[in-house]
Amino acid sequence: MKFLLTLIFALSFSSTANADDYQAGYSRSRTCTKTEYREEYFPGTQESPGYVNHWTETTEVPCKTKRSAKRTGSVLKEEDTNDCKEGSLIGGLLGAGITMSGTRGKDRWWAVPAGGAAGAMIGCSIDGG
Numbered sequence: 001m002k003f004l005l006t007l008i009f010a011l012s013f014s015s016t017a018n019a020d021d022y023q024a025g026y027s028r029s030r031t032c033t034k035t036e037y038r039e040e041y042f043p044g045t046q047e048s049p050g051y052v053n054h055w056t057e058t059t060e061v062p063c064k065t066k067r068s069a070k071r072t073g074s075v076l077k078e079e080d081t082n083d084c085k086e087g088s089l090i091g092g093l094l095g096a097g098i099t100m101s102g103t104r105g106k107d108r109w110w111a112v113p114a115g116g117a118a119g120a121m122i123g124c125s126i127d128g129g
Contacts, residue, residue, distance in 0.1 A: 032063035084124035091123015092116040 036057050044050030099115030100108065 030063050032061050033058050034061045082128045084127040087123035087127020088120040092120035095119015
């Protein structure tokens with residue numbers, strides 16, 4: 001448990017990516033790095049107290065391109081036009097009616113709503129939703 005908390009704490013401290021641009025001739029290279037602060041907890045006992053070991057690591061990360069950050073454009077969102085209101089209404093009524101006619105006595109109080117719900121789901125599927 002302590003290790004998990006330490007790991008979460010250590011990964012939460014990370015700096016932003018630094019970029020160094022190099023241009024040799026007509027080619028261009030770019031290296032992005034990230035410095036991360038790490039900690040590791042070593043538990044202790046009553047005779048020997050615990051301690052925390054800490055260090056920093058520099059890792060290479062993918063660079064954010066300037067083109068993707070400046071890119072502005074409208075993204076077409078596809079809307080779901082399938083509407084199943086009519087199918088679920090008709091299916092619910094039919095399902096409740098069928099279970100009403102098929103059950104007797106004490107079973108009706110749970111069977112009619114269950115039949116209505118099942119009929120509504122089936123009706124929605126048939127209607128295209």
